[in-house]
Amino acid sequence: MIALSLAEIAAVVGGQTHDIPDTSVQVTGPVVRDSREVVPGSLFAAFVGERVDGHDYARQVVEAGAVAVLAARPVGVPAIVVDDVQTALGALARHVVGRLGTTLVALTGSAGKTSTKDLIAQVLGRKAPTVFTPGSLNNEIGLPLTALSATEETRFLVLEMGARGIGHIRYLTGLTPPRIGLVLNVGSAHIGEFGGREQIAQAKGELVEALPPASEGGAAILNADDPLVKAMASRTQAKVVLFGESAEADVRAENVRLTDSGQPSFRLHTPSGASDVTMRLYGEHHVSNALAAAAVAHELGMSAEEIALALSEAGSLSRWRMEVTERPDGVTIVNDAYNANPESMRAALRALAAMGKGRRTWAVLGKMAELGDEALAEHDAVGRLAVRLNVSKLVAVGGIEASWLQLGAYNEGSWGEESVHVSDAQAAVDLLRSELRPGDVVLVKASRSVGLESVAQALVEAGEGEVAAR
Numbered sequence: 001m002i003a004l005s006l007a008e009i010a011a012v013v014g015g016q017t018h019d020i021p022d023t024s025v026q027v028t029g030p031v032v033r034d035s036r037e038v039v040p041g042s043l044f045a046a047f048v049g050e051r052v053d054g055h056d057y058a059r060q061v062v063e064a065g066a067v068a069v070l071a072a073r074p075v076g077v078p079a080i081v082v083d084d085v086q087t088a089l090g091a092l093a094r095h096v097v098g099r100l101g102t103t104l105v106a107l108t109g110s111a112g113k114t115s116t117k118d119l120i121a122q123v124l125g126r127k128a129p130t131v132f133t134p135g136s137l138n139n140e141i142g143l144p145l146t147a148l149s150a151t152e153e154t155r156f157l158v159l160e161m162g163a164r165g166i167g168h169i170r171y172l173t174g175l176t177p178p179r180i181g182l183v184l185n186v187g188s189a190h191i192g193e194f195g196g197r198e199q200i201a202q203a204k205g206e207l208v209e210a211l212p213p214a215s216e217g218g219a220a221i222l223n224a225d226d227p228l229v230k231a232m233a234s235r236t237q238a239k240v241v242l243f244g245e246s247a248e249a250d251v252r253a254e255n256v257r258l259t260d261s262g263q264p265s266f267r268l269h270t271p272s273g274a275s276d277v278t279m280r281l282y283g284e285h286h287v288s289n290a291l292a293a294a295a296v297a298h299e300l301g302m303s304a305e306e307i308a309l310a311l312s313e314a315g316s317l318s319r320w321r322m323e324v325t326e327r328p329d330g331v332t333i334v335n336d337a338y339n340a341n342p343e344s345m346r347a348a349l350r351a352l353a354a355m356g357k358g359r360r361t362w363a364v365l366g367k368m369a370e371l372g373d374e375a376l377a378e379h380d381a382v383g384r385l386a387v388r389l390n391v392s393k394l395v396a397v398g399g400i401e402a403s404w405l406q407l408g409a410y411n412e413g414s415w416g417e418e419s420v421h422v423s424d425a426q427a428a429v430d431l432l433r434s435e436l437r438p439g440d441v442v443l444v445k446a447s448r449s450v451g452l453e454s455v456a457q458a459l460v461e462a463g464e465g466e467v468a469a470r
Helices: 006-013 054-063 085-099 113-124 142-147 168-175 197-204 227-235 286-299 304-313 342-355 372-388 400-412 425-435 453-469
Strands: 016-018 043-045 068-071 079-081 103-108 130-132 156-160 180-183 219-223 239-244 251-258 264-270 273-278 323-326 332-335 361-365 393-397 419-422 441-445
Touching (some): 006 068, 006 079, 006 085, 043 054, 054 068, 103 113, 103 168, 113 156, 113 286, 142 156, 180 286, 219 227, 219 286, 239 286, 264 286, 332 342, 332 453, 342 361, 342 372, 342 441, 361 372, 361 425, 372 419, 419 425, 425 453, 441 453
Parallel strands (some): 103 180, 130 156, 219 239, 332 441
Antiparallel strands (some): 016 079, 251 264, 264 273
């Protein structure tokens, strides 16, 4: 964060100083909410969670070097006391962003946000210092913490914005007003909370409504292949840039194919030129993510050649997202267990099918959360797709939603042997340990709450153990 005195911070957030001998002392380190992340010069934001109250760590963080605590009550050590810590954190982020001459890029969408954000950060990082959302910290707490990590040297600030209802993105853009806004897609993620795709589109479109007009440099980057996203052009006065495989897209892909290992390759076309891309990431769905990143980079002055080179060299920065591990015994584990919705599940299955040509493939899948009335139909459809893609075996893990996955596969299959339902992650691990053989490819994917990353990790460790035993 830019250096600010405790007096300045108190004025910005409307707080009262307590137990601070000298309010001219500056915060020179990061703003953090986890006591384990405190370093000398930090400001510690004390949040009250379901299990932990940050105020209880006040003395510990000051002893570790925190300059003060942003708190909801006096804590016996230097503190700025406010009515609401979350509101104060947002006000501080708004102030810091306003002080910086940083170009702020914000993105949202139902699927692919984190992967696309990571691509944008890697591409723009070749041009100038870039700060970006770590992982998926895209809510009302994670977003201001990321913004506050920017410094005077930061040229680009790339922020992922999530939403679970109408007004959420409007709130986030109020804290960190973007100049460039990217909407990837409108899918089924959280449809149970929103009530329908039209409502999701309404919420995601709040991002483009927050952009400055074209005359002030505002640019809305929209998916030409998604009608609900493309229609958002009418909701902004910013310049509209379309990306996608559609012929009308300003930034588009041609000659899309997958390599033998399942990595996308295509010809990138931009308004200023074209260049070839072969990605290190796995799955054709990354083509759309790459085009979105390319559209942002082109808008910020990068050439087609620069963008193509950066995309070809970019990797995965966030864990458990198509994370590929080649075991020494020839088994390939694809850990995509961070989260799941119908769109990302279909994309992952298609990637598995491409990666596993000529090999046995396993799809270890669990429930997709927050689908409301669509849950049964969507789980059934994913199970059926696994069979249609000739996945060798679907292992459905967990309760009722997993049984719907398995039933879809069973009804679509010919012999009833294309799928199996197991009770939990350990049962899945036990099954796979007994049946995997060299050359197999295993995809592991479910909503975050299922915790199927433990299956992927156990399978990776099993391969290491077998080699050690030999």
